[in-house]
Amino acid sequence: MLASAAEGCSPKEFLREVYKDMSIDYVKFHKMDLLCKIGVVLSDALIRELSLDQKEALEEMAVVLNNSTSSLHSDVKHQASVEEGQSSPAIFVYTLPNIVVGEICIKHKIYGENLFLVSDAPATELLSDYAASLFATGKAKQCMVGWVDALDDKWSASLAIIQEGSTENSINSLEGIFSEAQGVLNN
Amino acid sequence: MGRSVTFIGAENIISPLGTTAEENYSKVLAGQSGIQEGRFLDRDGDLMPASTFPEKQSIHKLLKSCIEGSLAGLNREEFDNGRTLFILSSTKGDIEKLKDRDLPAASLQQLADQMGELVGAGKSITVSQACISGVLAMIMAHDLVVAGKYDSVLVAGSDLVSEFVHAGFHSLFAISGKPCRPYDKDRNGVSLGEAAASVVISKNASTFKSEPLDFLGGTSSNDANHISGPSRTGEGLVRSVTKTLKNSGLTSADIDFINAHGTATTFNDEMESIAFDRMEMNTTPLISLKGYFGHTLGAAGIIETAISLQSLRTNSVPVNIGYTEEGTSKTLNIVTDTLEKPLKRFLKTASGFGGCNASCIIQQHEL
Amino acid sequence: MENLKQELKNFIVTHLNLEEMTAADIQDDDPLFGDGLGLDSIDALELIVMLEKEYNIKVRDPEKGKAIFQSVNSLAEFVQAQAE
Numbered sequence: 001m002l003a004s005a006a007e008g009c010s011p012k013e014f015l016r017e018v019y020k021d022m023s024i025d026y027v028k029f030h031k032m033d034l035l036c037k038i039g040v041v042l043s044d045a046l047i048r049e050l051s052l053d054q055k056e057a058l059e060e061m062a063v064v065l066n067n068s069t070s071s072l073h074s075d076v077k078h079q080a081s082v083e084e085g086q087s088s089p090a091i092f093v094y095t096l097p098n099i100v101v102g103e104i105c106i107k108h109k110i111y112g113e114n115l116f117l118v119s120d121a122p123a124t125e126l127l128s129d130y131a132a133s134l135f136a137t138g139k140a141k142q143c144m145v146g147w148v149d150a151l152d153d154k155w156s157a158s159l160a161i162i163q164e165g166s167t168e169n170s171i172n173s174l175e176g177i178f179s180e181a182q183g184v185l186n187n
Numbered sequence: 188m189g190r191s192v193t194f195i196g197a198e199n200i201i202s203p204l205g206t207t208a209e210e211n212y213s214k215v216l217a218g219q220s221g222i223q224e225g226r227f228l229d230r231d232g233d234l235m236p237a238s239t240f241p242e243k244q245s246i247h248k249l250l251k252s253c254i255e256g257s258l259a260g261l262n263r264e265e266f267d268n269g270r271t272l273f274i275l276s277s278t279k280g281d282i283e284k285l286k287d288r289d290l291p292a293a294s295l296q297q298l299a300d301q302m303g304e305l306v307g308a309g310k311s312i313t314v315s316q317a318c319i320s321g322v323l324a325m326i327m328a329h330d331l332v333v334a335g336k337y338d339s340v341l342v343a344g345s346d347l348v349s350e351f352v353h354a355g356f357h358s359l360f361a362i363s364g365k366p367c368r369p370y371d372k373d374r375n376g377v378s379l380g381e382a383a384a385s386v387v388i389s390k391n392a393s394t395f396k397s398e399p400l401d402f403l404g405g406t407s408s409n410d411a412n413h414i415s416g417p418s419r420t421g422e423g424l425v426r427s428v429t430k431t432l433k434n435s436g437l438t439s440a441d442i443d444f445i446n447a448h449g450t451a452t453t454f455n456d457e458m459e460s461i462a463f464d465r466m467e468m469n470t471t472p473l474i475s476l477k478g479y480f481g482h483t484l485g486a487a488g489i490i491e492t493a494i495s496l497q498s499l500r501t502n503s504v505p506v507n508i509g510y511t512e513e514g515t516s517k518t519l520n521i522v523t524d525t526l527e528k529p530l531k532r533f534l535k536t537a538s539g540f541g542g543c544n545a546s547c548i549i550q551q552h553e554l
Numbered sequence: 555m556e557n558l559k560q561e562l563k564n565f566i567v568t569h570l571n572l573e574e575m576t577a578a579d580i581q582d583d584d585p586l587f588g589d590g591l592g593l594d595s596i597d598a599l600e601l602i603v604m605l606e607k608e609y610n611i612k613v614r615d616p617e618k619g620k621a622i623f624q625s626v627n628s629l630a631e632f633v634q635a636q637a638e
Contacts, residue, residue, distance in 0.1 A: 027574070027592060030571050030572070030573035030574065031570070031571050031596075059411075063409075068294075068296065070280075070295055070315055072290060072293070075279075075282065075285060075293075075351070076285065076290075078351065078354075078355060079282075079285040079286070079351060082350060082351060082354040082355075083286075085230065086603060086606070086607055087230065087354040087355060087357060087358040087603075088358065088600060088603055089355075089358040089359050089596050089599040089600055089603065090570070090571070090596055090597070090599075090600045092354075092355035092358055092359065093359075093414055093415045093540065093596060095279075095351075095355065096278060096315070096317045096540055096541060097315050098315060098316040098317055098539075098540075098541040098543060099317075099414050099540065099541045101316075101409070101541060101543070102409065102414045102540070102541030102542045102543065103414065105409035105410075105411045105542060106409075106411050106412060106413065106414065106542065108411075109411045110409060110411055111408050111409055111410075111411050111422065111423060111426050112408065112409065113406065113407050113408070114316065114323075114407050114408075114409050114541070114543045115314065115316065115323060115327065115407070116314070116315055116316050117312055117313065117314060117315075118295040118296060118299075118312075118313040118314075118315050119296050119299075119312050119313065120294075120296045123312055125310075126310070126312055126331075129331060129334060129336045130327065130330065130331065132334065133330040133331065133333070133334040133336075134330075136334065137191070137330065137333075137404075137434065138434070139406055139430070139434075151290075358599060358603065359599060360599065360616045413594070413595075414596075415595075415596060416595055
């Protein structure tokens with residue numbers, strides 16, 4: 001299962017459209033920063049496609065995400081407000097990249113393993129190895145894994161949910177996912 | 188499920204308390220804290236306590252010195268076998284570079300790459316998972332070594348006390364005007380701290396010059412509740428510790444002491460008391476080390492683990508500095524007199540923004 | 555007082571990014587937290603920032619915020635009282 005997002009139009013416009021089209025209906029969405037909005041929209045699309053059994057096992061799903069700019073998008077805003085002598089708690093709480101993992105877990109009541117990695121390029125091998133290890137040690141039976149990156153108007157994202165035992169958790173498959181980081185949203 | 192063990196050691200700490208793990212530990216045992224009053228000027232013009240170095244530090248230099256100390260504790264011909272990984276644990280890295288609008292210089296990967304090069308690692312990556320980064324990085328290291336992907340992983344963590352972070356915590360009313368008091372009735376917030384700490388996790392005990400400890404790995408779990416407030420039922424922490432114990436084939440009775448998170452905010456410490464009570468660990472000796480080092484964010488999991496490695500090495504547990512009176516709704520066995528007795532194993536826990544929680548277990552080396 | 559309440563409602567909508575809402579949607583005595591507008595603890599802290607930025611009022615104890623931010627009515631009363 002695969003979903004990826006498009007560059008080109010303004011992230012805000014794109015997200016607003018997708019939010020409506022997908023009837024996401026989640027009040028907290030509007031308070032999230034760009035990175036979290038992207039992560040929530042894509043993860044929603046994927047979770048909807050899960051089978052009933054897979055949805056029932058959702059609470060133990062691992063969420064393992066990766067990007068290169070960390071939370072710079074919100075960091076810059078926070079820094080600006082600090083320099084103006086005013087610090088906004090609503091911006092500050094988004095100055096950590098793993099908050100997108102948190103928002104996904106909160107929305108879908110996921111209590112599973114969490115990890116956020118920062119690297120210049122998708123850490124495909126490490127993510128694949130780590131997902132495989134989660135399955136092998138019994139820490140997870142399904143794993144949401146991918147890349148979610150956003151800085152100003154530049155953004156790219158690609159997520160997948162891989163199941164234990166499926167052939168999809170091979171490096172080739174993850175490489176395919178990341179090379180589609182500029183594809184079109186599939187839902 | 189069989190228990191999987193890796194070896195952990197070559198711990199090093201560079202903090203306002205000292206430049207080696209041993210030096211830091213002896214100061215901690217002596218009841219010295221790195222937190223001093225009047226170290227940071229906040230937005231209201233008040234001088235706040237913090238654990239900071241006398242002079243402004245470069246996170247690059249701090250990490251470099253720390254890592255060099257860990258490397259000195261290794262048999263290099265064993266460690267440098269081409270199957271090493273470097274993991275950086277940091278929440279904000281060199282965030283002060285944002286003042287100069289130098290975004291590339293604030294890059295975490297750049298910092299990780301530089302340190303990875305110093306280590307001679309085949310690959311470098313950053314774990315950035317708020318305050319659980321350090322514990323999670325060690326767990327990830329263990330898992331990858333057990334999976335046979337790497338033989339040794341050097342994990343190093345650091346964050347500096349910055350205006351960026353201080354202003355943010357201030358806006359959350361989370362900073363205490365006095366040195367922090369984990370679990371205490373009068374606690375009212377964190378004291379920030381800066382430091383670097385590093386450990387090595389390896390497949391082979393022979394990688395280490397001094398005998399290592401046994402690392403049993405760990406797990407993480409999300410509260411699925413709120414991005415900055417902990418779960419009122421301690422859900423994520425309970426789940427993580429329960430899984431960690433189960434995966435190690437142990438029960439809570441097998442834990443000699445808990446090195447917990449204890450940031451000294453009203454909510455975090457209360458959450459931990461509820462979680463440990465749910466797991467019937469009210470009588471297990473428990474400490475938070477944040478009264479000595481402050482909250483060191485990305486370094487926290489590693490610096491605090493390194494101190495407890497010293498505890499196992501010396502069969503001693505330092506007191507929970509800053510604590511005088513019970514301040515949580517559920518009773519915890521907070522260490523108030525230095526424990527000196529044979530110690531077998533400890534549980535390390537951490538909780539962080541984003542609702543994440545992590546735990547891991549370390550024990551004496553079983554020959 | 556009515557102008558103040560209107561102004562406060564506008565500030566609530568803008569400062570808290572309440573995109574699906576306008577000032578007209580907020581009644582004077584609607585509970586702002588809990589079931590009402592469904593605001594959370596971060597929103598409460600943001601309102602404290604709003605008070606400082608827009609009215610130069612400093613709330614030093616977030617616990618006091620609970621009473622102040624009960625509704626637009628209580629918030630307006632508080633702001634009015636500070637001005638006197």
